[in-house]
Amino acid sequence: MDAVAHFTQLARYNVWATARLLDAVRVLPEEDYRRDVGLFFKSIHGTLNHLLVGEHRLWFVRFAHGTSPHVALDAELESDRALLDAGLREGAARWAPLIAAWPAGRWDGTLDYTTMRGTQASLPFAATLAHVFNHGTHHRGQITAALTALGQPCPVLDFVYYLQNPSKP
Numbered sequence: 001m002d003a004v005a006h007f008t009q010l011a012r013y014n015v016w017a018t019a020r021l022l023d024a025v026r027v028l029p030e031e032d033y034r035r036d037v038g039l040f041f042k043s044i045h046g047t048l049n050h051l052l053v054g055e056h057r058l059w060f061v062r063f064a065h066g067t068s069p070h071v072a073l074d075a076e077l078e079s080d081r082a083l084l085d086a087g088l089r090e091g092a093a094r095w096a097p098l099i100a101a102w103p104a105g106r107w108d109g110t111l112d113y114t115t116m117r118g119t120q121a122s123l124p125f126a127a128t129l130a131h132v133f134n135h136g137t138h139h140r141g142q143i144t145a146a147l148t149a150l151g152q153p154c155p156v157l158d159f160v161y162y163l164q165n166p167s168k169p
Contacts, residue, residue: 003107003126004099010133011095013162018092020155021140022048022085024147033081037146041074044143048084049076051139056091059132064098068114099129 025033025044036042041050050073057071071077078084110122111129140157147154 004102004104007099007126007129007133008096010130011092011099012166013159014095014133014136015089015092016162016166017140017157018088018136020157021143022088024153024155025143026081026085028147028150028152030081032150032152035150037149039142039146044146045081045084046074046076047139047143047146048088049078050074051136052077052084052087052091055132055136056087056094059135060091060094060098062111062113063129063132064094066113070116073116 025048028044032044034043034045037044039047041047053071053073053075057069057077061067061069078087107126109125111125112120112122115121137157137159144154144157
C-alpha cells in the first residue's frame with residue numbers, strides 16, 4: 001500500500017472513530033462529562049480539549065502550514081460541549097484532503113518544527129503523521145475507559161471493526 005492510501009485510510013478511521021466516540025459522550029450528564037475521572041487531562045472534557053489542541057491546533061498546523069503555534073497541551077480551547085464536538089469533527093475531516101495534496105516525495109522527507117519548549121526538531125514525516133493518528137487512538141481509549149467506569153456504554157472503536165464496517169455509525 002502506498003503512503004497516501006495508508007494515511008488516507010487512517011484519516012478516515014480517525015473521522016469514524018471520533019464521531020462514534022463523540023456520539024457516546026453526548027449522552028453524559030454534565031457532571032460526569034466534567035468530573036475528574038483520573039485521566040491525564042482529568043475529565044472527558046479536558047481530554048477532548050487536549051485532542052483539539054494536539055491534533056488540530058498543533059500538529060495539523062505544523063503539517064499544513066509549517067508553523068508551530070504556542071498553545072498549552074492542557075488548554076481549554078472550547079468550554080462549550082457542542083462547539084467542542086463540532087470542532088473535533090470538523091478538524092478530523094480536514095486531514096484526508098491535506099494528505100491527498102502532498103506530493104509523492106513528501107513522504108520520505110522530514111517534518112521540521114519548533115517543539116513546545118522552543119527547540120528545533122526534525123522528524124521523519126510519515127512516522128510523525130502516524131504519531132498524530134496513534135495519539136488520537138490513545139486518548140479515545142482513555143475516554144472509553146472513563147465511560148465504562150461511569151457505567152456508560154462505550155462504542156467499539158477498534159480499527160479492525162472499522163475495516164469490517166466503515167460506513168456503520
